[in-house]
Amino acid sequence: MEFLRPTTWDEALAAKADRPGAMPIQGGTDVMVEINFDVRRPEALLDLTRVPELRTWSLEDGRYRVGAAVSYTTIIEELSGPLPGLAQASRTVGSPQIRNRGSVGGNLGAASPAGDSHPPLLAAGAVIEVESRDGGVRMIPAHEFYLGVKRSALRPDELIRAVHLEAATGPQYFSKVGTRNAMVIAVCSFAVALHPGERRVGTGLGSAAPTPRRALEAEEFLRRELDWSARLDPAVLKRFGELCARAASPIDDVRGTADYRRHAIGVMARRTLTWAWNDYRGRRAA
Amino acid sequence: MRVTFTVNGREECADDVWEGESLLYVLRERVGLPGSKNACEQGECGSCTVYLDGTPVCACLVAAGQAEGRQVRTVEGLAEGDRLDPVQEAFVESGAVQCGFCTPGLIVQTHDLLERVDRPSDAEIREALAGNLCRCTGYEKILDAVRLAAERKAATR
Numbered sequence: 380m381e382f383l384r385p386t387t388w389d390e391a392l393a394a395k396a397d398r399p400g401a402m403p404i405q406g407g408t409d410v411m412v413e414i415n416f417d418v419r420r421p422e423a424l425l426d427l428t429r430v431p432e433l434r435t436w437s438l439e440d441g442r443y444r445v446g447a448a449v450s451y452t453t454i455i456e457e458l459s460g461p462l463p464g465l466a467q468a469s470r471t472v473g474s475p476q477i478r479n480r481g482s483v484g485g486n487l488g489a490a491s492p493a494g495d496s497h498p499p500l501l502a503a504g505a506v507i508e509v510e511s512r513d514g515g516v517r518m519i520p521a522h523e524f525y526l527g528v529k530r531s532a533l534r535p536d537e538l539i540r541a542v543h544l545e546a547a548t549g550p551q552y553f554s555k556v557g558t559r560n561a562m563v564i565a566v567c568s569f570a571v572a573l574h575p576g577e578r579r580v581g582t583g584l585g586s587a588a589p590t591p592r593r594a595l596e597a598e599e600f601l602r603r604e605l606d607w608s609a610r611l612d613p614a615v616l617k618r619f620g621e622l623c624a625r626a627a628s629p630i631d632d633v634r635g636t637a638d639y640r641r642h643a644i645g646v647m648a649r650r651t652l653t654w655a656w657n658d659y660r661g662r663r664a665a
Numbered sequence: 666m667r668v669t670f671t672v673n674g675r676e677e678c679a680d681d682v683w684e685g686e687s688l689l690y691v692l693r694e695r696v697g698l699p700g701s702k703n704a705c706e707q708g709e710c711g712s713c714t715v716y717l718d719g720t721p722v723c724a725c726l727v728a729a730g731q732a733e734g735r736q737v738r739t740v741e742g743l744a745e746g747d748r749l750d751p752v753q754e755a756f757v758e759s760g761a762v763q764c765g766f767c768t769p770g771l772i773v774q775t776h777d778l779l780e781r782v783d784r785p786s787d788a789e790i791r792e793a794l795a796g797n798l799c800r801c802t803g804y805e806k807i808l809d810a811v812r813l814a815a816e817r818k819a820a821t822r
Contacts, residue, residue, distance in 0.1 A: 380684040382666055382730040404728055408708055411726040414685045415706040424684055428731050474796020476723045476774070477708055561795030562709060 406480030447484025498583030673742030
């Protein structure tokens with residue numbers, strides 16, 4: 380195995396172009412587990428911790444550009460206001476030690492259906508900035524990024540540079556089911572984001588299908604049926620939960636059964652929409 | 666490969682380090698600091714918690730090469746000579762140590778908490794220590810120890 384240590388973004392792109400088999404490593408919270416357990420033996424490790432720009436975020440024209448290596452801890456401490464859904468999901472990642480190292484870029488690179496950041500990225504309509512030396516920059520909408528279990532649209536010579544998100548224009552919520560409140564890989568998870576300007580509600584399902592995905596039918600239903608000036612109609616809420624559950628295509632595994640996941644997605648969809656709606660309507664949930 | 670980094674204020678150099686090796690392995694097997702414990706190797710248990718450039722991390726999830734040129738502080742680096750750190754003292758006095766395997770990680774993580782928060786609430790303590798598992802399940806005494814250390818540190822401020 381080789382250990383590559385670029386110190387600039389261009390050096391990192393060159394290293395990846397020359398060695399497409401090199402495994403990028405940032406916080407190591409996924410990659411090192413696979414190496415420690417002999418699940419993976421990449422031909423090289425491409426250490427990105429020496430490329431400082433990846434750890435920074437910026438605000439450009441109301442859009443947040445979050446560097447791929449910005450830690451969950453930083454997102455929680457600095458971006459909870461403008462990116463509440465992503466910050467809530469970040470709080471549920473692992474433990475403080477893991478949140479100090481783990482990043483959204485790493486979550487995207489691993490592309491696990493259970494990754495905590497995916498549902499809020501989908502609900503908020505995030506765009507992922509990837510780049511290669513020879514192919515240049517590609518901006519990939521989150522909902523086109525996930526292709527299969529641990530497979531993404533990232534090409535072998537590309538690296539993830541940043542995630543772009545609009546500052547929230549309405550309430551956003553994330554919910555996750557697990558056996559305890561910390562150190563939990565999601566049994567399943569759900570994110571909702573209200574976009575009042577567009578009269579639209581975004582959704583994201585986690586750990587409930589081969590990839591993180593939106594509940595498109597449910598979003599379309601709300602676009603038709605939701606009255607933005609009224610209380611949330613219980614019939615609409617119920618139907619929303621059903622449609623979100625129907626969007627799931629989960630499996631039975633060690634963390635839970637498919638039936639349980641489908642049920643839980645419906646429950647979380649109703650709860651998170653209720654919380655978001657209460658905020659939007661200026662009320663606090665009891 | 667060769668890895669050179671600073672551990673507890675001293676420059677250390679390890680040779681013939683395998684590229685996939687963890688910082689934890691280098692600390693325990695090459696630098697001779699077995700305080701950080703090797704248990705789960707997947708970041709689940711917190712027994713290997715060390716400071717990396719001032720931030721608590723699981724040493725088992727840091728590739729050795731990532732520590733090149735960095736500052737590492739382990740549980741061995743908390744005491745000043747024979748004088749234990751207040752967190753260590755509090756763990757001893759509160760009976761917060763049973764088999765002792767989780768203790769070093771808990772002490773480093775508690776040390777960080779009390780550097781950041783003067784008088785943490787129980788909820789803050791639980792949140793800070795959520796990634797440190799005690800298989801003896803001695804959590805009540807551990808919480809006692811953190812509260813005691815917090816009081817003492819606050820009193821000396």
